[in-house]
Amino acid sequence: MTPAITPTVPERASTQGKKQHLLDLQEWSAEEVWALFETTDVMAQVMTRTIKKVPALQGFTVGTLFFENSTRTRLSFERAARAQSADVISFATGGSSMSKGESLKDTLRTIDALKADLYVVRHQAAGVPYQLTRWTDAAIVNAGDGRRAHPTQALLDTYTFRECSPGFDGFEGKKLTIVGDIAHSRVARSNLRLWTKLGAQVTLCGPSTLLPHELEQFPGVTRCFRLEEAVEGAHAVMALRLQLERMQKGLLPSLAEYQARYRLTPEVMALADAQALVMHPGPMNRDVEIDGELADSERSVVERQVANGVPVRMAVLYTLLVGRQ
Amino acid sequence: MRRTVLQNAHLIDHRGDHGKADLYLRDDVIEGIDLGGEVAQTIDVAGAVVTPAFIDLHAHLREPGQEVKEDLRSGLGAAVAGGYGTVVSMANTTPVVDEPGLVTEMLSKSEALGLARLRPAAALSRGLQGKQLTDFAALREAGAVMITDDGEPVKDAHLLRRACEYAAELGLVVQTHSEEPGLRQDGVMNEGLVSQRLGLPGNPVAAEAAMIYRDCEVAMLSGGRLHVAHVSSKRGLQVVEWFKAQGAPVTAEVTPHHLTLSDETLEGFDPVYKVAPPLRTHDDVAYLRNALIRGVIDAIGTDHAPHTQAEKERDLLEAPFGIANIEVTFPLLYSELVANGGLELSTLLDLLQGGPARVMGWQVPTLEATRAADLVVLDLETGRRVAPETFKSKAKQSPWTGQVLKGWPVMTFVRGKMVFEREVLSD
Numbered sequence: 001m002t003p004a005i006t007p008t009v010p011e012r013a014s015t016q017g018k019k020q021h022l023l024d025l026q027e028w029s030a031e032e033v034w035a036l037f038e039t040t041d042v043m044a045q046v047m048t049r050t051i052k053k054v055p056a057l058q059g060f061t062v063g064t065l066f067f068e069n070s071t072r073t074r075l076s077f078e079r080a081a082r083a084q085s086a087d088v089i090s091f092a093t094g095g096s097s098m099s100k101g102e103s104l105k106d107t108l109r110t111i112d113a114l115k116a117d118l119y120v121v122r123h124q125a126a127g128v129p130y131q132l133t134r135w136t137d138a139a140i141v142n143a144g145d146g147r148r149a150h151p152t153q154a155l156l157d158t159y160t161f162r163e164c165s166p167g168f169d170g171f172e173g174k175k176l177t178i179v180g181d182i183a184h185s186r187v188a189r190s191n192l193r194l195w196t197k198l199g200a201q202v203t204l205c206g207p208s209t210l211l212p213h214e215l216e217q218f219p220g221v222t223r224c225f226r227l228e229e230a231v232e233g234a235h236a237v238m239a240l241r242l243q244l245e246r247m248q249k250g251l252l253p254s255l256a257e258y259q260a261r262y263r264l265t266p267e268v269m270a271l272a273d274a275q276a277l278v279m280h281p282g283p284m285n286r287d288v289e290i291d292g293e294l295a296d297s298e299r300s301v302v303e304r305q306v307a308n309g310v311p312v313r314m315a316v317l318y319t320l321l322v323g324r325q
Numbered sequence: 326m327r328r329t330v331l332q333n334a335h336l337i338d339h340r341g342d343h344g345k346a347d348l349y350l351r352d353d354v355i356e357g358i359d360l361g362g363e364v365a366q367t368i369d370v371a372g373a374v375v376t377p378a379f380i381d382l383h384a385h386l387r388e389p390g391q392e393v394k395e396d397l398r399s400g401l402g403a404a405v406a407g408g409y410g411t412v413v414s415m416a417n418t419t420p421v422v423d424e425p426g427l428v429t430e431m432l433s434k435s436e437a438l439g440l441a442r443l444r445p446a447a448a449l450s451r452g453l454q455g456k457q458l459t460d461f462a463a464l465r466e467a468g469a470v471m472i473t474d475d476g477e478p479v480k481d482a483h484l485l486r487r488a489c490e491y492a493a494e495l496g497l498v499v500q501t502h503s504e505e506p507g508l509r510q511d512g513v514m515n516e517g518l519v520s521q522r523l524g525l526p527g528n529p530v531a532a533e534a535a536m537i538y539r540d541c542e543v544a545m546l547s548g549g550r551l552h553v554a555h556v557s558s559k560r561g562l563q564v565v566e567w568f569k570a571q572g573a574p575v576t577a578e579v580t581p582h583h584l585t586l587s588d589e590t591l592e593g594f595d596p597v598y599k600v601a602p603p604l605r606t607h608d609d610v611a612y613l614r615n616a617l618i619r620g621v622i623d624a625i626g627t628d629h630a631p632h633t634q635a636e637k638e639r640d641l642l643e644a645p646f647g648i649a650n651i652e653v654t655f656p657l658l659y660s661e662l663v664a665n666g667g668l669e670l671s672t673l674l675d676l677l678q679g680g681p682a683r684v685m686g687w688q689v690p691t692l693e694a695t696r697a698a699d700l701v702v703l704d705l706e707t708g709r710r711v712a713p714e715t716f717k718s719k720a721k722q723s724p725w726t727g728q729v730l731k732g733w734p735v736m737t738f739v740r741g742k743m744v745f746e747r748e749v750l751s752d
């Protein structure tokens with residue numbers, strides 16, 4: 001039997017009712033993000049119980065719509081939905097049938113006949129979650145669109161910092177350093193938006209070919225080509241996965257040169273704040289962008305990031321679905 | 326013999342404003358002003374401007390092979406609804422217009438339609454492959470008026486050089502779609518702050534400016550007439566201006582969308598704004614607008630590029646490039662640049678009439694007796710909403726949907742025959 005416990009949602013959650021979608025984080029205020037963290041606390045507590053299920057979303061149907069494969073993210077969302085007793089329909093659409101000739105609108109209309117209340121969307125092209133909002137009444141959660149945004153990843157990264165940073169006292173005055181292929185990274189874009197929204201400074205680090213100068217025009221963001229300088233005094237350092245095909249595209253001379261200049265090591269981390277956390281959105285190329293030992297060290301919160309994925313996504317689904325009623 | 330009179334017409338052509346008069350047409354030519362005598366048809370156009378029909382040097386009519394997007398009937402129908410009497414069609418069809426038989430076929434088909442006059446462009450290279458020149462002389466013989474691989478830049482500078490040389494000998498204009506492929510890469514919008522914000526692959530201004538520079542150098546080297554299509558950026562146009570100042574045999578056109586829209590329109594992720602070359606920044610738009618006033622742009626070419634609704638409802642990486650605009654070009658530019666923008670009506674008209682004619686070495690159209698009775702009647706007063714569902718074009722989508730514009734063509738005459746009349750509906 002499922003214990004009939006509805007998570008107690010903090011008072012501030014009522015303001016979340018206005019939020020229809022989670023497309024990116026610009027349209028969410030800092031207060032709404034803090035409220036979401038509090039909802040996440042409740043969800044995280046649910047996930048520590050013997051029976052990890054509440055009836056909060058009973059009667060709701062969540063559709064996962066992954067045009068680009070990502071088993072990890074899809075399973076995390078599906079777990080988040082089922083843990084709240086929502087029904088889940090999973091559309092594995094990677095590649096074939098829909099890519100050729102069919103418009104997004106037609107694809108969505110076909111799927112929408114199944115009447116899901118919320119779609120979790122992953123697509124290789126930026127903007128698709130936005131486009132879909134035009135053609136359905138359902139709520140849309142962006143689970144990663146092209147290079148643009150991956151808001152639940154940024155939410156779980158900031159949530160993890162809030163949880164794990166020793167003596168956490170807010171994001172004001174904190175420095176996040178993101179290292180790697182910023183140009184192609186939706187994780188970097190969503191994180192720099194969210195951390196700066198919450199009051200932190202963000203330093204982007206990588207070779208200039210992967211570090212677009214325009215990003216420096218974002219408030220609170222600086223650009224730095226030297227890893228040591230970028231990491232100095234940082235409170236969190238996030239290494240991004242390096243796509244190995246970047247070499248072929250002429251964006252990097254060689255893997256060896258990248259590793260020599262940008263691999264995150266314990267030596268480099270010694271320059272960071274004494275309490276600094278090491279983060280990685282996964283999946284990791286061990287010893288490419290991050291030293292294997294560092295990834296397993298005490299500073300590393302990589303496992304907490306993974307663990308927080310489900311409660312954060314539970315909170316997002318809850319906020320959007322129950323908040324809409 | 327058949328005579329028609331357009332009564333109370335406000336006559337304007339590139340020679341000037343001729344005030345109100347009755348304009349007489351005889352068969353397919355203009356007969357004269359205030360002649361009197363018996364007529365078969367009397368049309369009262371009081372309050373409207375009558376001026377030579379427009380010439381478009383750059384439209385994608387999609388026939389043969391892509392009739393799902395547009396065909397000669399819908400495309401030339403859209404053209405006359407936009408006040409155009411002559412249209413140069415691009416050759417990037419399926420098959421590519423790279424052999425004389427296709428030119429002949431398109432011409433006879435369009436003659437039978439009796440809409441706008443079709444003046445086909447032929448491909449520069451066979452199959453637009455950028456490898457081997459097409460038979461320019463035979464294509465010209467068949468009726469092709471321009472040589473262009475538009476849709477694709479000419480990657481191989483040597484091929485462009487030989488094309489310019491050969492075209493010069495035959496009196497043909499070579500038109501280029503100037504974007505350096507290595508810099509353009511897989512860009513789907515202007516590279517800059519907005520593309521970084523949106524996480525969409527960018528196509529930098531440098532791709533256009535560098536290629537215009539190369540193409541103009543090739544034109545100077547070869548002595549051939551080069552027409553640079555759809556210049557979209559300040560830097561791109563500055564290169565053209567620099568070459569013009571050197572006396573290079575170069576002309577350039579801009580499109581209605583590059584004169585009115587910026588890259589920020591992509592913030593809503595609607596592929597209706599996806600076009601090549603891409604919409605640039607406000608700065609670029611302002612520079613292009615100012616350049617019209619300064620007289621350094623030779624012509625406005627629509628780059629009318631229709632696609633199906635389904636194609637424009639794909640994601641931004643997959644959706645095809647192109648904006649269908651030939652039906653709204655004049656009202657759009659009249660409303661934004663003349664009524665609210667400080668451009669003289671006479672300048673705008675010249676960019677749509679005399680400008681394109683001079684680029685091609687054609688006679689500049691006027692309202693003088695004996696000249697072709699290709700005319701447009703413009704209502705400069707009534708505001709009408711842009712309603713793509715009423716377009717003659719098969720592309721029922723527009724960046725300007727819902728915008729109220731003035732300056733709509735209400736009638737278009739080609740060869741003395743009324744080929745378009747706007748339904749007068751109160752809006």
Ligand SMILES: [Zn+2]
Pocket residue numbers: 475476477502554555601602
């Ligand atoms: Zn073109």
